[in-house]
Amino acid sequence: MNFQSSDSTETIESNRRVDNNLRAVESDESHIASAMKELRNTGWYWGTLTAAEAKEILQDAAEGTFLVRDSSQRDYLFTISAMTSAGPTNLRIEYKDGKFKLDSVVLVRPKLKQFDSVVHLVEHYVMLSKSSDNTTADPQFSAAAAAAAPNGTVQLLLTKPVYTATPALQHLCRIAINKTTRQVQDLPLPNRLRDYLTDYAYNV
Structure with a gap:
C-alpha cells in the first residue's frame, strides 16, 4: 500500500x-x-x-x-x-x-x-x-x-x-464586402481572395 x-x-x-x-x-x-x-x-x-x-x-x-x-x-x-x-x-x-x-x-x-x-x-x-x-x-x-x-x-x-494613412483600396473593398455579407466563404471567389477577406472580417 x-x-x-x-x-x-x-x-x-x-x-x-x-x-x-x-x-x-x-x-x-x-x-x-x-x-x-x-x-x-x-x-x-x-x-x-x-x-x-x-x-x-x-x-x-x-x-x-x-x-x-x-x-x-x-x-x-x-x-x-x-x-x-x-x-x-x-x-x-x-x-x-x-x-x-x-x-x-x-x-x-x-x-x-x-x-x-x-x-x-x-x-x-x-x-x-x-x-x-x-x-x-x-x-x-x-x-x-x-x-x-x-x-x-x-x-x-x-x-x-x-x-x-490612406487605406489601401483592397482594404476598403474588403470592408465594403464585409458590410454586405458575413458569408464570405460562400462567394464565388478564388481561395486567395477569400482568405484575404476572412483575414479581416469586420466592417469598420
Missing part, C-alpha cells in the same frame, strides 16, 4: 497551480497577440500615440471621429480617443480573462459587453452609434461613455475612424 506524505501532496498542488498559471499567461499572450494583429490591419490603430497627440489629431474633427491607441496607464492595454460635442475624450479598454471591454464605473462594469478582440468591441459600438437610438440599445455603453466624457453628461459616439 502506498502512502503520500502531506509534503508531496502540497508539492503536487503547487506544481498544478504553476502549470495553470503558465497556461493562463500563454493564453493571455495568444489573445493579445491576435488582438494586436487585427488592430494593425485596421489602419486606425495609432500605437504609442499620447493623449495630447490624440487630442491634437481629433481637435477639428467631427463628433464621433475616433482612433485607438496604446493606453498610457499601466493597468490598461488600449484606449479609444474620440471626439464629442464638448471636445476630445478618452475611454480605456480593459482586458481580463481573454476578454476586452470598456472601462467604466464599478456599478456599470459587470453589465458591459465583453469581446474576444478590440476590433470586435469597436465594431459593436460603431454599429450601436450609427443605430437610431444607441442609448436605448445599450444603456451601459451610454453610462460608460458619460463617465469618460469631459463633463460626465456628453454622449460619446463612435462613427468614423481616423486612419494613420
Whole structure:
C-alpha cells in the first residue's frame, strides 16, 4: 500500500497551480497577440500615440471621429480617443480573462459587453452609434461613455475612424464586402481572395 506524505501532496498542488498559471499567461499572450494583429490591419490603430497627440489629431474633427491607441496607464492595454460635442475624450479598454471591454464605473462594469478582440468591441459600438437610438440599445455603453466624457453628461459616439494613412483600396473593398455579407466563404471567389477577406472580417 502506498502512502503520500502531506509534503508531496502540497508539492503536487503547487506544481498544478504553476502549470495553470503558465497556461493562463500563454493564453493571455495568444489573445493579445491576435488582438494586436487585427488592430494593425485596421489602419486606425495609432500605437504609442499620447493623449495630447490624440487630442491634437481629433481637435477639428467631427463628433464621433475616433482612433485607438496604446493606453498610457499601466493597468490598461488600449484606449479609444474620440471626439464629442464638448471636445476630445478618452475611454480605456480593459482586458481580463481573454476578454476586452470598456472601462467604466464599478456599478456599470459587470453589465458591459465583453469581446474576444478590440476590433470586435469597436465594431459593436460603431454599429450601436450609427443605430437610431444607441442609448436605448445599450444603456451601459451610454453610462460608460458619460463617465469618460469631459463633463460626465456628453454622449460619446463612435462613427468614423481616423486612419494613420490612406487605406489601401483592397482594404476598403474588403470592408465594403464585409458590410454586405458575413458569408464570405460562400462567394464565388478564388481561395486567395477569400482568405484575404476572412483575414479581416469586420466592417469598420
